[in-house]
Amino acid sequence: MGAEHPLVRKDYEKLAELYNYISMCTHCSNCKYLYEYGAKENFAAIGCPQGDKFKLDSYFGSRAKSSLARGLLKDKLQFTDSVMHAVFTCTTCGACQQMCETDFKPAIMRTIEALRAEAWRFGKVPEAIKRWSNHIKVERNPYMEKHSDRLNWLPNSVKESLPKKATYVYFVGCTASYRQKQIALATVNIFKALGVDFTVAQDEWCCGSPLFRTGQWELAKEFAEHNATLLDRYGAEGFITSCAGCYKALKKDYQEGLPEGYKDKLGINFEAKVLHSTQVIAEMIRKGEVEFKGKFEKVVTYHDPCHLGRHCEVYEDPREVLKAIPGLKFVEMPRNRKFSFCCGAGGGVRAAFPEYSLETAAKRVAEAEETGAEILTSTCPFCYRNLSDAITLAGSKMKMMDVTEILSEVLKK
Amino acid sequence: MGGNDRILKQLQEIVGPEYATNDEALMYPYSYDLTWNDPHMPDYVVLPKTVEQIQRILRLANKERIPVVPYVTGTNIGGLCIPEEGGILMDLKRMDQILEINTEVGYAVIEPGVSHAKFSAALKKHGYEFGWGVHPASASVLAMAINHGIGHLNGRFGINSQMISSMEVVLPTGEVAKIGSCAYSNSWHSLYPLPMLAGLFIGWLGTTGIVTKLGVWISKIRPYKDVLTIAAESAEDITKYMVAWRDLELCDEVTAVSWWLAQVPIPYPYKEKPADAPEWFSYTVISGWSEEELAYKRKMWKEVVERERAKGVKLIDYEYPPEAKRGRTELPSRIVGSTKNYSKACGGGLAWPGTFTPCKSWPIIYNKWKEIYIRHNLSPAVRFTDFRGSHYGMLRLMTPFDKRDPKAVENARKAMKECVEVGVPLGLLPYKPPVEYWNIMNKYADPGWIMLLTKIKDCLDPNHIMNPGKLGVR
Ligand SMILES: Cc1cc2nc3c(=O)[nH]c(=O)nc-3n(C[C@H](O)[C@H](O)[C@H](O)COP(=O)(O)OP(=O)(O)OC[C@H]3O[C@@H](n4cnc5c(N)ncnc54)[C@H](O)[C@@H]3O)c2cc1C
Ligand code: SF4
Ligand code: SF4
Numbered sequence: 072m073g074a075e076h077p078l079v080r081k082d083y084e085k086l087a088e089l090y091n092y093i094s095m096c097t098h099c100s101n102c103k104y105l106y107e108y109g110a111k112e113n114f115a116a117i118g119c120p121q122g123d124k125f126k127l128d129s130y131f132g133s134r135a136k137s138s139l140a141r142g143l144l145k146d147k148l149q150f151t152d153s154v155m156h157a158v159f160t161c162t163t164c165g166a167c168q169q170m171c172e173t174d175f176k177p178a179i180m181r182t183i184e185a186l187r188a189e190a191w192r193f194g195k196v197p198e199a200i201k202r203w204s205n206h207i208k209v210e211r212n213p214y215m216e217k218h219s220d221r222l223n224w225l226p227n228s229v230k231e232s233l234p235k236k237a238t239y240v241y242f243v244g245c246t247a248s249y250r251q252k253q254i255a256l257a258t259v260n261i262f263k264a265l266g267v268d269f270t271v272a273q274d275e276w277c278c279g280s281p282l283f284r285t286g287q288w289e290l291a292k293e294f295a296e297h298n299a300t301l302l303d304r305y306g307a308e309g310f311i312t313s314c315a316g317c318y319k320a321l322k323k324d325y326q327e328g329l330p331e332g333y334k335d336k337l338g339i340n341f342e343a344k345v346l347h348s349t350q351v352i353a354e355m356i357r358k359g360e361v362e363f364k365g366k367f368e369k370v371v372t373y374h375d376p377c378h379l380g381r382h383c384e385v386y387e388d389p390r391e392v393l394k395a396i397p398g399l400k401f402v403e404m405p406r407n408r409k410f411s412f413c414c415g416a417g418g419g420v421r422a423a424f425p426e427y428s429l430e431t432a433a434k435r436v437a438e439a440e441e442t443g444a445e446i447l448t449s450t451c452p453f454c455y456r457n458l459s460d461a462i463t464l465a466g467s468k469m470k471m472m473d474v475t476e477i478l479s480e481v482l483k484k
Numbered sequence: 485m486g487g488n489d490r491i492l493k494q495l496q497e498i499v500g501p502e503y504a505t506n507d508e509a510l511m512y513p514y515s516y517d518l519t520w521n522d523p524h525m526p527d528y529v530v531l532p533k534t535v536e537q538i539q540r541i542l543r544l545a546n547k548e549r550i551p552v553v554p555y556v557t558g559t560n561i562g563g564l565c566i567p568e569e570g571g572i573l574m575d576l577k578r579m580d581q582i583l584e585i586n587t588e589v590g591y592a593v594i595e596p597g598v599s600h601a602k603f604s605a606a607l608k609k610h611g612y613e614f615g616w617g618v619h620p621a622s623a624s625v626l627a628m629a630i631n632h633g634i635g636h637l638n639g640r641f642g643i644n645s646q647m648i649s650s651m652e653v654v655l656p657t658g659e660v661a662k663i664g665s666c667a668y669s670n671s672w673h674s675l676y677p678l679p680m681l682a683g684l685f686i687g688w689l690g691t692t693g694i695v696t697k698l699g700v701w702i703s704k705i706r707p708y709k710d711v712l713t714i715a716a717e718s719a720e721d722i723t724k725y726m727v728a729w730r731d732l733e734l735c736d737e738v739t740a741v742s743w744w745l746a747q748v749p750i751p752y753p754y755k756e757k758p759a760d761a762p763e764w765f766s767y768t769v770i771s772g773w774s775e776e777e778l779a780y781k782r783k784m785w786k787e788v789v790e791r792e793r794a795k796g797v798k799l800i801d802y803e804y805p806p807e808a809k810r811g812r813t814e815l816p817s818r819i820v821g822s823t824k825n826y827s828k829a830c831g832g833g834l835a836w837p838g839t840f841t842p843c844k845s846w847p848i849i850y851n852k853w854k855e856i857y858i859r860h861n862l863s864p865a866v867r868f869t870d871f872r873g874s875h876y877g878m879l880r881l882m883t884p885f886d887k888r889d890p891k892a893v894e895n896a897r898k899a900m901k902e903c904v905e906v907g908v909p910l911g912l913l914p915y916k917p918p919v920e921y922w923n924i925m926n927k928y929a930d931p932g933w934i935m936l937l938t939k940i941k942d943c944l945d946p947n948h949i950m951n952p953g954k955l956g957v958r
Contacts, residue, residue, distance in 0.1 A: 094888050097518050097823040097832050099620050100557045106601035108814040113608050115601035115621070126503065126531050126578060128558070129510040138513040153509040172824035173832075222890035 078390035079144050085185040085286075086140050091296055092178030093140045100168035102132035105410045116406050118166030119415045120431040129157050132167035135178040140182055144191070155195035160184045160427065163284050163418035164377040169409050180382070183418075187286025189199035197423035200285055208290065210277040213246040213422070218276075225271060229259055236306040237270040239346075242298075242321065244314035245277050246452035254452045257475040258313050258348050264482045265355055269311060272301045280316035280378070283324045285419045292339065295325045299341045309344030311351055313475070315451035316417070319383055320346045347379060348452050349474055356395045365481045366398030372444035373401070373474075374435060374458065375411035376451035381424030384387045384409075389474055396481055402442045412438065414449075416457035432461035448472050486570070487527030488871055491548060491765055495530050495572070498838050499538045504580070513571050514555065514565070518823070519835040520565025520885070521918050526553065526573035533578045533650070535660060535696045542694070542949075543658040551658075554690035556624035558630070558702050561836055562916040563691075564689050565614045568953035574694065576624075582606050583697065589673045591649045593699045595628045600816045612702040613637075616815035620822065626698045630686050632840075632915050634869065636769065636815045637703060639730060639737040642872045645686050649674050650699030653685050656692065656945035664699065672699030675693040682876060684944065689916065690951040691958075692747055692944045704770035708778045711809045712785050715762035715802035716740075719847035722764040723868065724797045729768060729788045730870040734781045737812075738870050740766035742850070745865035745882060751927040752830040752884045753861040762800050805913055831886030833893060837903035837921070838880030838914060845910040846879050852906045853881055860899035879912060913914045924954025 079087050086093070117123045122131030123428040129135050139157060142148035163184055175182075190196050196204075203213035211220045222230070224247070241262065247255040259410035262269050279294035298321070302308070312318045322345040356359050371393060384407045393401050394479045406412040415421070415431025436458060439447045447462070447469050449455055459471035486506040505511065506528050517524035527550070532538045545552045546615040551571025558565045567573055587610050594603060601621035607613055615635020617628060628635075629644040630651075650664035650672035661667075663682050664675040675682050685692055696852055716722040724742045730738050732854050743757045744750055746765050757763065770781040793799055804812075811819035827834040841849065844866050848932030862883060868884035870876040881903060885896035897920070904924045905916055915920045926934060941948075948958055 076518065091888075094832050095829055095885075097519060097827050097834050098513075098558070099823040099834075100559050100622045101620040101822055103557065103620075104601050104622035106597050106599075106818065108817055108818065111608075112815075113605040114603070115599070115605035126575075127505065127510050127529060128513040128575065135513055139509070142512045148509050148512055151507075151509055153507045157509065170818075172818070172822040173827065176830070206746040 075079055076125050077114050080146050083143055083186040083189050086144055086182070088289055089140070089178055089182050089185055090144060092175055093144070093182055095174040096134065096137035097173055098103065098134060098138070100174065102134050102170045104170065105166060105170060107410070114410060116410065116412070117414065118169065118406070118410065120164060120415055121161050122279050123434070124430065125160065125429055129449070133175065133182070134167070134169055136161070136179065136183050136186060137175060140186060150190065150195050152191040155190055155197070157390055158183070158190055159200070159419060161196050161418055162259070162377070162413045162415060162420045162431070164230040164413035165381040166413065169381060184283065184286045184288070188288065189286070191286060196285070197419070199422040200419045203422055204285070204287060204290070205283070207277055207282070211294070212249060213277060213281050214245055214249045216249045221248050221275065222271070222273070223465065224248055224255050225259070229263070233270045235270070238268040238307060239309055240301050240305050240307045241269045241277065242312045242317055243271065243275060244312060244317040246456060247313045251452035251455050251473070254313050254473045254475055255456065257473065257479040260479050261348075261352065261475055261482060265352070265361060267351060270305050274306065278317040278320040279324065280320040281419060283320060284417065291324070294413055295339055295341065299325065299339060302343055309346060311346050313348050313452060315347070315379035316453055318345060318347050318385075319378040321381060324365070347385055347388065349389040349392050349452060350385065351391065352478065353391045356392060361395070361396050361482045364483060367396050367477055367481050368398035369446050370400045370402055370444045371446040372404050372439050372442045372476070373412060374404070374439065374447060374449040374454060375408055376449055376454045377411065377413050377417060378451055380411050381409055392457045392474055392478065393448065396477060399477070404438050404442055406438065414454040414457045416453050421457055428457060429461050429464060432457040435464055436461045436465060436467055436469060440467060444469070446470050446472050446477070448474050448477060450474050485632065486525055491544070491550065492528060494544055495528055495541065498537050498544070499530055499532050505529050506857045513572070514558070514567070514575070517558050517563055517566060518561055518833065519918065520568050520833060520893045524566050524568055525570065526567040527570045528572045529576045530572055531578050532880035538574070538654045538694050538696060539658045541572065541574065542654060542656060543948050546657055546947050548719070549947055550949060552949050553951050554694050556627045557599070557620070557622050558625045559619055560627070560916045561834065563918045564695045564916055564954055567720075571903070571949070573759050576694075578683050579696070580628040580672065584672065585610055585612070585702070587612060589671065590702055591673050591699050592702050593650075593672050593697055594625055595697060596624055596695065598625050599623060600625055604816050607702055608705070610771055610888070611705050611707050613703055614700060615641065616645060620815070620819040621816045621818070625700070626695060629698060629700060630695050631689060634686050634871070638869060638871045638877070639735045640872060640882060641703070646701075647701045648682060648686065648698060651682055651685065651695050654694045654696055654887050656947070656950045666699060672836050686939065689954045691941060691955050692950060701935055706773060708772045708775060709813045710770050710778055710782065711767050711804060711812050712763065712770065712782065713767045713804045714789060715766065715800040716764045716796055717762055717800070719764060719850040721797045721799065722766055723843055725789065725792050725799055726766060726868060729785060730875065732784060732788065733872065734770065734784055736769045736771050738766065738768040740764050740868045742864055743869055744863035748825050749828040749830070750826050750865040750882060750884050751863045751888070753864050754858055756929075762802065765802060767804055767808050767812055807910050826882050827884035830884045831888045831892070833885035833887040833896060834883070835896065835900060836882050837881050837900040837907070838912070839878045840876060840913040840915055841879040841907065843868075843875040845876065845912070849879060849907050849910055849912060854905050856899055856906070860895050862896065862899055863910050880908070919956055920954055926956045
């Protein structure tokens with residue numbers, strides 16, 4: 072691979088492994104703008120939250136990332152604080168990847184992670200990321216919380232009723248376990264009401280998503296290996312997640328074959344069904360197994376989480392669920408599905424650059440407000456957090472609700 | 485670090501601290517482009533938002549004798565924004581407003597940072613369009629138009645610089661001037677009947693000033709469209725057909741591509757064409773206000789084909805695949821507006837020799853280019869397009885190459901320069917030319933032309949700060 076090439080600095084091992092992919096970037100700038108022809112209207116919008124904020128080409132899209140990688144590999148650049156800033160202010164949202172059409176495309180997200188992997192060697196990692204990375208090794212969550220408190224959200228009555236064996240393990244994730252507990256609660260209540268055969272694991276660890284996204288693959292492997300054992304322990308055939316980040320980690324990072332020429336990131340042998348809670352519910356709605364007991368007479372718009380949408384192409388299930396809810400009026404934001412705009416939290420950005428992160432979320436909230444919706448909904452507790460914080464900060468009238476929260480209102484007797 | 489902190493501080497005072505830098509890591513992406521042109525770092529990158537900020541930057545640059553390179557997206561495929569002599573790279577992407585869409589008179593006014601994506605979306609809401617090229621949709625409409633860009637309406641209106649109706653420009657020395665009707669009223673409808681001062685800033689590759697606003701004619705979208713296709717064995721035959729058809733002035737565009745350009749992506753290195761495949765494929769886009777109008781144009785096109793056949797021109801019936809047809813009518817397009825068609829997987833390099841050439845020279849030059857390219861193990865992926873005007877147009881050889889290998893880069897550079905060398909005496913005029921093409925062109929140039937070019941450049945830019953080196957003179 073690229074490492075043999077005379078122009079390549081070999082000590083950047085993770086980047087050098089990707090050199091042949093990185094070299095396919097033509098520097099064409101397609102990734103700087105989201106665009107698609109339409110018979111009636113053309114779609115055009117800025118997609119890169121990083122470029123939108125910092126404007127310089129060194130921040131804009133995957134072009135900037137391949138360029139930084141090239142600069143480092145060719146020894147034109149040193150890993151300075153500016154490189155660190157340009158590398159870690161990317162939310163890993165994947166909007167750039169949507170537009171790229173060259174053979175760099177499949178390796179774009181991995182290149183961003185590889186740049187971060189190299190950053191660790193030079194200590195060029197934002198302090199906040201270092202802090203939670205130290206914590207996660209011990210307490211298995213990035214929220215500075217105790218592992219022993221992970222299930223505190225779960226009422227005893229429900230806990231006691233959970234089976235020892237089940238078809239699915241509900242993988243709660245750190246954000247819903249420690250911060251957006253109401254989403255976890257709404258999810259188990261819905262599953263119970265709908266008769267989903269599930270249980271909650273006693274010893275779930277962080278899915279590793281924050282580690283993957285910040286280039287800490289070796290550490291992430293430990294988490295993947297642990298979580299992979301949960302299915303056997305509960306005789307389950309798959310995971311159901313509430314979180315878009317967990318979904319991508321379990322479904323793609325743990326198990327998906329990587330583009331040709333890559334070394335497998337994890338080298339673990341894991342194969343399992345992974346579903347998002349809205350996929351389970353959408354399937355039951357399609358089969359006529361969901362009986363609504365009430366109405367939700369509000370105008371609602373949906374934010375596609377990048378890790379569920381663009382990265383895993385789950386666009387329609389959450390929409391199907393919302394559209395099936397009696398009384399709910401659904402409206403789309405201009406930037407939706409593959410052309411969605413990031414909430415600003417991903418890729419370690421919320422912890423490391425909170426102001427910029429919230430500024431991005433505020434742009435998204437403003438877009439949601441323009442639709443006339445009263446409720447902004449999503450399918451990711453992490454997006455929920457950032458968007459609801461931006462709503463509060465802006466003093467917006469809009470209300471943030473997870474899809475499961477809306478559902479639990481209409482499934483109540 | 486690049487430039488010094490004293491200048492940086494002054495730039496930051498003008499545009500705000502976050503919009504000026506001399507940090508090498510942050511400037512690195514501006515040091516190279518798609519092509520084989522040698523990279524060079526700027527000393528500063530600055531992102532102004534207003535005309536007044538541009539004026540102040542240019543005054544500072546004059547005082548300090550610092551080069552200034554205008555830049556929007558850097559997709560020009562000519563190394564035109566590589567800061568040959570360092571200096572201030574002026575990234576204009578923050579000036580991205582569509583200031584007016586006037587459907588009553590039929591023009592729009594845009595800032596430099598307006599992308600094709602944004603402009604096309606805004607115009608379409610009014611039922612209008614402009615000449616869209618086949619470049620990334622992020623590229624600047626203004627930068628394309630002022631450098632004689634080629635859009636999809638070239639058969640109907642000519643090239644995009646012919647659709648410029650007014651402009652505002654900041655001179656290298658910092659003064660602002662309006663040109664055309666906007667100099668007399670707030671209407672941006674026409675450059676005529678005034679002296680053509682716009683010519684001082686069109687085709688100059690950012691070497692004579694910064695165009696800050698551009699008025700362009702816009703055109704109503706015709707609801708009916710079709711793509712008619714035909715193939716031929718030889719460049720001579722396809723050219724004869726194209727000239728006969730464009731003569732009738734019924735098409736929006738007529739283009740032919742060689743077998744190598746019809747492949748996605750272009751074969752790299754050279755691959756032999758299968759013996760049974762035609763060497764040339766042509767498409768023409770027709771449009772109209774009704775099905776009847778389209779039917780009439782189809783009828784006329786068939787007559788031309790039959791007439792040419794009767795004269796002995798060998799034309800082969802051929803149908804375009806549906807995706808390719810869509811790519812020609814759904815513009816700007818992700819289908820054709822992407823480097824995947826040219827350099828998807830060969831190592832990042834993309835450049836071209838070409839372009840404005842009298843049609844009678846196309847086959848002669850093509851045959852010479854083919855020999856040169858095969859010798860360099862590169863695919864002769866050539867395009868002909870006959871623009872409205874006289875019978876002249878695009879003769880362009882899109883060339884992917886492997887940037888990982890310095891020998892491959894050198895090989896591509898040599899082949900392309902050889903192509904320019906054989907083309908210029910036969911009427912080829914490279915557009916958006918890299919400096920190395922200018923050096924070849926200027927060998928053949930009329931001395932009076934070079935003298936005039938130099939005089940005007942000296943007059944507008946006495947300290948030679950604007951994009952120095954890019955004209956091959958000064
Ligand atoms: C795959 C591909 C296909 C292409 N196909 C076409 C095509 O079909 N037709 C076509 O015309 N082009 C084509 N191009 C070339 C290019 O994309 C267009 O010309 C484009 O519009 C240039 O815009 P830009 O923002 O990249 O300009 P830049 O590259 O940033 O600038 C181009 C030139 O304009 C100067 N400049 C920029 N802004 C100003 C200003 N405000 N005032 C004065 N000078 C300025 C710069 O200094 C430079 O010399 C293609 C490019 C690619 C990569
Ligand atoms: S992943 Fe998102 S934030 Fe990062 S460069 Fe791509 S578009 Fe920008
Ligand atoms: S990442 Fe893809 S779209 Fe962006 S500049 Fe590179 S090749 Fe073009």
